[in-house]
Amino acid sequence: MSLFLQKNEQKIYLILLILLFPFLSLMFFSGAYHFIGDLLDFSHLVQFIPSYLAYLFLPLLIVFCLYFLSRPKNLKEFKRVCRVFGFFFLLIGLLLVFLVPYYISCGLYFAPLMQTVNALFPLDLVIYGMISFLFGVYLVIRATPFAISNQFLTFQKKKRTAFWITFPFVLLYVIIALYLLGSLFTGIDFAAWNEKTFPLMIPSYLLMGYVSFLPFYQIVFLSKRKRKSKVLTILPIVFTLLLDSALLITNLIEPNLYVYCGKAYFPIDFEGSLNVAPLVLAIFPLIGSIGILIFSYPKKKE
Numbered sequence: 001m002s003l004f005l006q007k008n009e010q011k012i013y014l015i016l017l018i019l020l021f022p023f024l025s026l027m028f029f030s031g032a033y034h035f036i037g038d039l040l041d042f043s044h045l046v047q048f049i050p051s052y053l054a055y056l057f058l059p060l061l062i063v064f065c066l067y068f069l070s071r072p073k074n075l076k077e078f079k080r081v082c083r084v085f086g087f088f089f090l091l092i093g094l095l096l097v098f099l100v101p102y103y104i105s106c107g108l109y110f111a112p113l114m115q116t117v118n119a120l121f122p123l124d125l126v127i128y129g130m131i132s133f134l135f136g137v138y139l140v141i142r143a144t145p146f147a148i149s150n151q152f153l154t155f156q157k158k159k160r161t162a163f164w165i166t167f168p169f170v171l172l173y174v175i176i177a178l179y180l181l182g183s184l185f186t187g188i189d190f191a192a193w194n195e196k197t198f199p200l201m202i203p204s205y206l207l208m209g210y211v212s213f214l215p216f217y218q219i220v221f222l223s224k225r226k227r228k229s230k231v232l233t234i235l236p237i238v239f240t241l242l243l244d245s246a247l248l249i250t251n252l253i254e255p256n257l258y259v260y261c262g263k264a265y266f267p268i269d270f271e272g273s274l275n276v277a278p279l280v281l282a283i284f285p286l287i288g289s290i291g292i293l294i295f296s297y298p299k300k301k302e
Contacts, residue, residue, distance in 0.1 A: 010154065013070035017063065018216060022181065024059035025212070029182025031055025034117060036267050047108050050099045051117050053092055054128045061088055063174055065139075067219075078153060079143045086139030093133025096125050169287075176284050177212040183265035184208040190264030197254045201261045203246035207281040208265075210243060214288035222296045233296045236289035244282045251278050 031052055038044045065085040072078035100122045103109045109122050118124060184205060191198070214236055222232060251257055258266050258277045266277040 010070045010072075013066045014220070017066040017070065018220070020062065020066070021178075021212065021216075022185065024062060025178045025181035026185055027055050027182075028059045028175075028178035029186060030118060031059075032179050032182075033267070047103070048117070050096055050103065050122065050125050054096055054125050055117075058092055058128060058132060059178060060171070060174060061085065061092070063178070065089075071219075072153065075153065082139040082143035086136045086143065089132045089136030089139060091136075093129045093131075093136055096129025097133065100125050100129070173211075173215075173284060173287065176280060177215065180208040180265075180281075180284075181212040187265065191261070195261050197257055197260050200250040200254055200257055203243055203250055204257075204262065204277070204281055207243050207247060207285055210240070211281075211284050211288060214285065214292065218292050218296060222292065233293055236292050237286075240285045240289040244286065247278060247282055251275075 031054070034044075034048060035052060035056065038048065065081070068081045068085075069078070072081065100109065103122070104112075112123050113119075114121050120127075187205060187208075191201075217236065254260070255275075258275075262277055
């Protein structure tokens with residue numbers, strides 16, 4: 001069993017990333033929704049700090065950690081990822097475990113089950129804190145010389161673009177992808193099924209899921225192919241243009257579409273009378289598909 005885990009360690013990280021991403025998107029959407037609702041005066045900022053740690057920062061940390069663990073550039077980078085992310089997981093875990101009892105003692109939280117953020121709040125924060133702390137301990141141990149053998153690790157042959165140049169864009173994309181996928185899942189409950197304009201939301205729903213699909217299409221499917229196909233790298237941008245065209249048509253038919261059917265997912269559009277949602281839905285899939293075209297399009301020697 002131990003040998004199996006060692007041989008498949010990186011595959012396990014990738015599988016965990018794929019399986020956890022939908023759950024993490026629901027967490028992130030919940031945290032972001034409360035954060036957006038507090039933007040006007042930040043009257044609940046202090047009270048919700050532990051929630052923002054658990055529901056905004058922790059999902060992002062898990063996504064990037066599992067990605068870098070599954071695709072290290074070399075052994076030195078793998079160890080560094082374990083140390084850095086391990087430290088942050090330990091820190092968040094300790095903060096959540098100690099802040100919640102402190103908030104209860106100060107009267108900010110009135111019971112172990114308060115139901116203000118979700119049905120388990122703030123007990124869920126303690127659970128996430130314990131999981132975060134234990135995972136942090138594992139990562140720190142994994143970075144020591146006494147950890148299990150690293151002989152089965154495989155490393156990326158391609159050179160990466162400078163991390164600090166691409167990271168801000170990647171971070172923004174992941175934030176949008178988590179939020180939109182969480183929106184899509186909660187849409188089953190929040191959808192305005194009785195609205196006459198509801199069918200016009202179909203392109204929007206498709207794009208909500210498509211933003212998250214594109215990175216996994218690249219990581220899981222395209223990067224594993226020994227011989228790259230031009231068609232497979234061009235297809236994402238073709239589908240994106242088709243979906244964006246459908247999105248444009250639906251918004252021309254009903255300019256207030258998200259006021260009627262999308263206020264549960266795009267509160268800024270509803271409360272601020274803005275039209276941000278169609279721009280986000282159109283631009284980010286385009287960015288993802290262009291990224292695939294740039295980084296995965298086969299070279300002449302292939």
